[in-house]
Every structure is written in C-alpha cells, then in structure tokens.
Amino acid sequence: MLDICNLKKSFGGVTATDDVSLKVEAGELHAIIGPNGAGKTTLIAQLSGDLAPDTGRIVFNGRNITSVPTHRRSHYGLARSFQITSVFMGMSVIDNVSLAVQAHDGHSFRFWDHAATQASLRKPAMEILQKVGLAGRAGAIASAMSHGERRQLEIAMALATNPTFLLLDEPMAGMGIEESAAMIEILKSLKGDKTILLVEHDMDAVFALADRISVLVYGRIIATGKPGDIRKNKAVRNAYLGEA
C-alpha cells in the first residue's frame, strides 16, 4: 500500500534518512522504532509531505506522491498525527474535529452559513469523538484539556479525515500508564480497518500492537520483521534494546 524506495534526506552534514526502503502492506500495523535522533520524525515528515526528500520515491496506492503537497496527500487517504500535540488550542473539541471533517466534505469556500449549526459536520465529528472516548468532553476548549485527552483528540482529528492510512508519530508520547493503556485500546480498535504506520517509543505498546516492526538507527533501517524476530535480532539488541 505504501512503498518507500531509497529515500534520502540530509541536513547539512547529517544524513537523517539514509537510503530507507520500506513496504507497508494494506491492513497491517507497521511500527518503526529506534533510539532518539534515529530520524523517525524526519521520515514521517517526508511521508506526510512536510519535508521533501533529496532523492528516492514514495508510492502510495500505486501513485507516486513524492512531490505531492501535504494537503493533497490527505485527500488520497493519508492522515497523520503529530508527535508534539497539534490541535487548535483555542477551539472546542467538537470544533477541532468538525474542522477535520469539513476538510473532506467538499470545498470550504462557503462564506455565509454558520459552520457550527451544520449537522453534516457535527454528526460525524460526534461519532468519531465517541469512538475515541471523548464524547463527554465535546464542549471543552482544547487548551483546557489534559495532555492525554489532547493526544486522543489528535487521533480523532486524523480519523475524521476518513483515511485509509494512518501515520502516527508517537501517539503515547508523554502519557501516563492509564492513558497509554486507553490509547492502546483505541489503536487496537483501528487495527485491520486502517493501515497504520506507527512510530513509538513505548516498547510494550509496540510489541503488543505491531504486525511487523522496522528498526531505524542513524537514518538506516537495520532490520524489519515480526515482533518475535525483532526481539531476537542481534543487531537490534546491540543498537537499541540492549540499552533500554
């Protein structure tokens, strides 16, 4: 479904993405792990379109999207969540999700009717909030929510664009044990329905969720395989798990 071929990206002398090739199959949950500074977020940014790779190709559903702008990728069915919570802080939770729904409900050059009174935006938004367990908080302002709730909102907004493919950049970042568990439940409920590329530090979560895992070290993928194989892989243990 997502086919990454020989992707390269350098910043000055630092090669953040070094000849990465990776295939994500439809329906799988593919996790990318790696130590800090391995280039995980840089890779995500290239997949979502925020950064242009120096060389290489990204093919999504048979379409070469390497130089397609971010907003168009979203319309091809690619959604992302951000490592650093990226929601509309001054808006209510339902407004946040409604705005995400609106992005995929025709153009928004509609200048007159109140957006907040439109059931075509509010109803789907509410359904998604129910799915991620935030329905009771629909009226809350995003900036007044807890970190964990904002992370849930982050996922809700990605889901509201009705994607087939989810790029999740550390959805558990900074979460407590209970919040992480709730997030794992959400991701489990999405598994199978959506193809997911998950970047995550939380090893328990990764091994509980992933169908396959790729290990990124210094911009290179040193191993790809099933969780059991990755656990046994020597190079991986040296580079990463051994330290942890």
Add this chain to the structure above:
Amino acid sequence: MTDVSTPLSEHMGRPSLFGSPSGRIITLIFMVALLVVPVISHLMGVRLQLVSLDFGTRLVCLAIAAVSLNLILGFGGMISFGHAAYIGIGAFCVGIPAYYGLNSGWLHFPLAIGACTLFALVTGAICLRTKGVYFIMITMAFAQMAYYFFLSLDEYGGDDGLTIYNRSVLNIIDLENKLVLFLLCYVLLLLSIYLVYRIVNSRFGMVIRGCHSNEARMKALGYNTYAYKLTAYVIAGAMCGLAGALLANFQSFISPDMMSWPRSGELMFMVILGGTASLFGPVFGAVVFLILEETLSAYTTYWHLPFGILLVLSVLFIKGGLNGLIQRGWSRG
C-alpha cells in the same frame, strides 16, 4: 471507555454576535452612541470637535478599515503592515475619475473595490508565500510601492494631493449632505461587521481561524491553506477599499499620505488596542485611538509621547484589548 454522551444539539449552537450579556449591553450602548452623538451635535450645532459629525464620519470610515484588517490580522493571523494601501487606492479611485469630471458613485465604489481586489490578489499571492516577520515586511513594502507610485503622479497632485470638488453621485443618496454621508458610512460599518460575523463563523471562517491557530495541522487535514488565506486577504482588501472611497468623499481631498506606512501602523494599532479576533473590538479601538489623538494633540505638540506610552500600557495590561475588558466587565483589568 464509557461515555456519558451529550446530545448533539448541545454542540450546535448559533454563534453569538456579541460576547457576555454585560458586554452585549455595553457594546450596544457604544454603537448607538456612535450613531446618535454626532447626529445630535450636528443638528444642535454643537461646536466641539470630539462630538462633531466630521469627527464621527472620519472615525466610522477608519473603523470600517480596522474591521477589514481584523479579518486577516485578528482572525486569520496574517499581520499585514500595508493595509493603508487599500485606503489610498480606494480614495484615488474616487479622486482620479472626479478629476476628469466622472462623478458617478456607481463608477467610484465598484472601481475602488475592484482595484483593491486586484491589488490584494497580486500582492497577496506573493506576500502569502512568506511567513512571520517576512510577511509583515513584504506587505509594508508593497504598500510603500503603491505610496510612491501615487506620489509620482504629478498630474494628480503628487505630494500635494488632489482636491475633489464633487462628491460621488449616488442617485437619491446625496453625499453632499454631510448627514447623509455619515449615515451611509455608519450603515456600511454595521454591514461590514455583520459580514465579518458571517464570514468568521462560516466554513470558510473556520478554515482561516484554523490556519491562524495551526497551519501545519490544517495542511495535514487536507486544506490548501494558501488558497483560503489569499481569499481572506482579498476580501479584507476589498472592504478596506470601500473605506478609502468613503474617506475620500468625506475629506474631499486625497493625498498619497493616506497610504504611507504610519497609516498602516495606526490601523494595526486600532485593531490590537480594540482586541483582535473580536467583532466590535476594531471599532472600540478606532474610537479610543482617534479620541486620544484628538485630545492629546490639543494640549501639546509633543502629543505622540504620552500617546505612545498609553498605547504601550494598554497593550501590556489589558488582555484581549478593549473588547476583552468590556466582555469581562469592568471589575478587573
């Protein structure tokens, strides 16, 4: 994950035109006073500049400009430092045809709006490729280009400006009558505020507010943010062009100075002083700004100094501008 789900209807309220109930009353009183005070003082022949019809008309024209700037600066987060260019262009769209004896308002006003739309489209398309400080500087640069362009037109007075002998002719609306001109400006101010109210709460408005709040997220959600921001920029420019055409009619005299960069700065200040991203804030800002300017300059030639200090203090200590103060009530600053 259990959820006590709230009914959908609770989250589908119609957005309010005003803020808190007490804020609503103060806003209404204020808007009525803005209409009634100049009219009464005119009818009674009061000779105090601050309440005069002339002062009121200038105020209302600049308030329209401030309301239009607020659409992009306050709601859209596009800090334009060149908004006075639209006042100037709008004004010259009245002055130049009038110079050739073309006095029809049906020509002047559409021309002002059209020229400003075009100017906003071309300059906005370039400016919006930049962000932050660069955006501020490039909007100012384009405005200065417009300023020097009109300054170089000797035929239309250049630096000395151009006198307009006949105001725009609009059939039964006789703009030569000062009271009629004021009322027209006031009605157009109310319409501008209502237009901004509709826009910012529409789907389009949610998009530009989203761009202000978090543009990267908007792109990730699938919005072509550039196109939406440019559209907002053009709408604001066109509205401000109308303000310029009205101001030219009121002053009966135009000069490139109307679009010099300090004028743009003053508009920004009205918006910030009044409260960004609020519907009536720019009007409060324009009123207080002009009243301060008028009063202080009556006492001393060096009025800019106390004026500047007051503005700095107000920005530092009044959160959300004058509108924020009014919405919270007077109890706490």
